[in-house]
Amino acid sequence: MDTPDAGARADPQGAGGEFELIARLTRGLESRPDVVLGVGDDAALLDLGAPDLLVATCDAQVAGRHFMPGLSSPGEIGHKALAVNLSDVAAMGGEPLWALVSLLLPPGVDATLLDDVYTGMRALARRFGVALVGGNVASTDGPLAIDLTLLGRARRGAALLRSGGRPGDPLLVTGELGAAAAGVLAFVTAPGLHGIPPDLLERAHRAMAAPEPRVAEGRALAASGAVTAMLDISDGFAADLAHLCERSGVGAMVDAARVPVSPVATAVAAADGRDPLGLALTGGEDYELLFSVAPDRVDVALAAVQTAGGSAMVVGELTPPELGLRLREPDGSVRPLIPGGWDHLRKWP
């Protein structure tokens, strides 16, 4: 939510980018006691007077921007429309519950294609205990778009924000990085690369077209009490680390040697003559969780992720803000870590 992924950076005239646009449009919103957390995190936290807080987020997938109809199957398109929202609820440590699905349909769209989109979406919904409770259908002269609002719940005081990180907190990330960007590279921007093992090529496609949200990991981390700040990586590790640091008022040092580069990224980068670390740090759309923990709680956090069936790695630590975002190379040298996703994702060819 309100951190649109790298696949569709909006860039209105005069607004200077989408984060600036969101800030501009939502400037001066009044605070209210029932709005525990509004614009500016992965999801809103709302107080309906229940024991738990309501978690609410929305994210849209647009044909030609977030997915290519010829590259993603209809089932994968439906999967991803829900998955990116599940990832936002996961990033709060929340439990997803209910989805509203809004379809914008171009003229003459085939109903059987929509059947398949819903089959993919409903399969993922069942796996994560999400009920489809409503939605809307409207026609458009533009491309197919699926806008999904996901609602869930989080224990009062246990939801994980972007803003709680402190200098000295170890920085961790779940899973592996760079596979989705490797998929975009192998299937969209540089198709026809040679020498990529077929199983890795298939994993690259899946990472790009049907990402797996880290819901169980997020809930386990929220329950662990170890986490000080968390978000999901949709814009790329470096860009989302910058978001965490900005909201927490800290800097960060990332240890290049510890970054869990996906073997998929390594294979695709090698075939294209690129540095796989670049795919891992700035490729985007990995939908892993990036989080900081209290210095004495690393083991607790790692155990929580493991119990949830996942994996996580310490990749660095938070620092005082004036040090900015930095990367320690394997040879010990230190350089600035530049945020920013892949600009070629801006508009797919």
Added chain:
Amino acid sequence: MDTPDAGARADPQGAGGEFELIARLTRGLESRPDVVLGVGDDAALLDLGAPDLLVATCDAQVAGRHFMPGLSSPGEIGHKALAVNLSDVAAMGGEPLWALVSLLLPPGVDATLLDDVYTGMRALARRFGVALVGGNVASTDGPLAIDLTLLGRARRGAALLRSGGRPGDPLLVTGELGAAAAGVLAFVTAPGLHGIPPDLLERAHRAMAAPEPRVAEGRALAASGAVTAMLDISDGFAADLAHLCERSGVGAMVDAARVPVSPVATAVAAADGRDPLGLALTGGEDYELLFSVAPDRVDVALAAVQTAGGSAMVVGELTPPELGLRLREPDGSVRPLIPGGWDHLRKWP
């Protein structure tokens, strides 16, 4: 929600219309105790364990379909994007609380236009106590679209569904009908009509571009305990009456002489040589509330609407289902009342 308005009937190949499409895509959804009411009413009712139920709905406004950028001001576009959702929450007798706004932006959209869209939306939000709590921005190669999810609350057991109407229940409607359709006629499909008083023309424009949702009336009716079934009129009086009758398993007799035809509709219809009753019954987008009440509670319901600052009229009554939807003409003759909105709204020129 899931009753898209007459301005944008989607018509995918092989699906036979959008209500059939929604039924097809959501077939076989499992029931869950936390989903008190799912797909098929104006909004979903969800149980988070709070004293009140959560009300959730979404509706999209697409340029060229739901609004014409040259005809509606940016402020009106923002107003309407929220108003149509407020109307859905009103139709449940709910209290609106929180909105998530998802923007699809065409290339090169002007940020100052978006400022104005948000100014209109935020002004209406303030009037109805709605907090903007999140959203999303994505780019598209298609037209500007604003998809809005509105969340609110309703007292447990007091939310008003479409399904509670019984034969013999008087049928009522708030406000006046046909003004929005008169606006579409005067400004879109038959521009240049002569002899319409300027103040009525202005009202026609406002009804089309910036409808007023009946939130206070809806809440007062829910609190009155008099209502047996309710929905909002977005698809047109006759089409939405058909929805109420279908969900309640009843028929209806409407008394033509009692239908509150807007003077706006009368003036515009006269200028175009039409029957104003046609605009009132099938024009669509009036965003008034259509409801049935227990036979001995008409006065209670009328008093509730009046206390909320609105007006309502008895326009007929529910009947056994086998009698269908009927219209009693002023001369006493009876004919079938044919649902269906204005097909020329399907795609604006």
